[in-house]
Amino acid sequence: MASDFRLKEQLPELTKRIVETYNKTDNINHLGHCPLPKYDVVVSILEDLKEILYPGYRRRERLHLGNVTYLVGDLIDGLHDKLTAQIARALMHEARVQNGSSKDPCGDEDDYDAKGQTMAIEFLNRIPHLREVLSTDAQAAFDGDPACRNVDEVIFCYPGLEAITVYRIAHELHKLQTPFIPRMMTEWAHKETGIDIHPGAHIGRYFFIDHGTGVVIGETCHIGDHVKLYQGVTLGALSFPTDSDGKLIRDAKRHPTLEDNVVIYASATVLGGKTVIGHDSVIGSSVWLTSSVAPMSTVIMEKPKLRIRAETPDELKAEVNYQI
Template sequence: MNQKSIIEQIQTNKKHPNLKFSIKEKTEEFTRKLFFTLFDVDTEVAENIEKLEKQFQELADLVCWEPDKPCRDIWQEYLERLPEILKKLNKDAEAIAQNDPAANSVEEVYLSYPGFFAIAIYRLSHEFYEFGLPLVPRLMTEFAHRLTGTDINPGAQIGTPFFIDHATGVVIGETAIIKDNVKIYQGVTLGALYVDRKMRSIKRHPTIEKNVTIYANATILGGETTIGANSIIGGNVWLTASVPQGSMVSHNPQINIKNTSEK
């Protein structure tokens, strides 16, 4: 097969005219600038808001290829929501600083906590998801996922404050509902019982009520599963059914310890 034939076959099989990887690159640039605009004291707000608007307009033109979806019109309303989003994120950061003994300052939380970064990008993407903006919300959270190991679908509903400790391996599904003052540790999954395209419009991820703590590697599955308020879910627990408020759920594995120094 000659090179011309190979090129023709590749071109023939590039079937998606709107599949442009520049969308991903531009979304990541936009997300980074948005984060710095909100938090970095040396980043000038007014100047960057103008730059963000231009970046958003470029993104809107790339992702809204259906003519009946005027995505550019979203920007002004999104901009009006930014102060409230920032208030929520400041509460998240303050709660982490006040409750985590490893945090030496709130600045440390903003600069070094992967869980906070993942929450921040989730909250910033969630509003775009609510507006129905295609692709961009998911690409924003996937950007955070790649950097932090924390996978939060932009469709999830998450209260304030929210704390993800250590962050790595956390998965929060699209229809999960998390109420105020919830804390989860690394490796926690809030997922669906099974995957079926027919369930697209159905709640398939759990509800976590207020003041719940979920320890490392716990798995909670199912749209009808509710963790009652003020409950503690222990590490490595597997749940597919609801638990009442004030519950303590634990997993007790059998551990055998052998002293190899004895003869």
């Protein structure tokens, strides 16, 4: 059946009604404002950085010490320009929001470009440090997973390393007080891997997330060296403190601290800013923990009672209780 073109006559009125909502719900509009960082450019920055951090594993092949300098130089030059522009956009918008002037003109763009360039250069200077730390993370994955055949497999295949890589990039930008962009990066990694790491978290070396899906690491977490998490682990907040006006206090320590050599198994939940998991401790699967644990502790759930209901060939139903 052919479409009825007369129905399209409703569309101008619909358009008018939609636009009218822009005055009523202007907290989800960004009209007439300075441009925000561009999502696709931020993702391209991540891809370029991963090309530098893991040369030979990404887009370019047949790299060697004779030609890799040209590749890195070209990528660094492009990253300088993209980071400068995107950081400047983020700084400009953040300043206007903090000054309560989100509807005012953009201000001196050259000034923000200069600030963006300074921060971009400072970040790029941290790439050698990032490579050093990520090398320990890749090694931790290989050392911690008997199914892994080599470190190449970790870099190619492991979502945990992908999420940690993006986190470590975003964390360096977060330390430079870059608005928007670090969170954009880690939420992109969250979408890609199912692993949610806030860029504000502090995570030590040799960090390994095995399998990974459903892992959540909150903003104020402190994680030591040689820590291993399995899928579904939540390092979250126990409660959200508020001020005298009932507004959230956003800078409080809300998430737990994990000391060195801690292992947390699947689906365990550890909550609270005062909760400290002592070094060399093991937290078992499905544990719900809201208080501190001394070093070298093992925390497990009591064995549950499992009931299996089965049908016999004679269609007689039997119930069997198992202690597991």
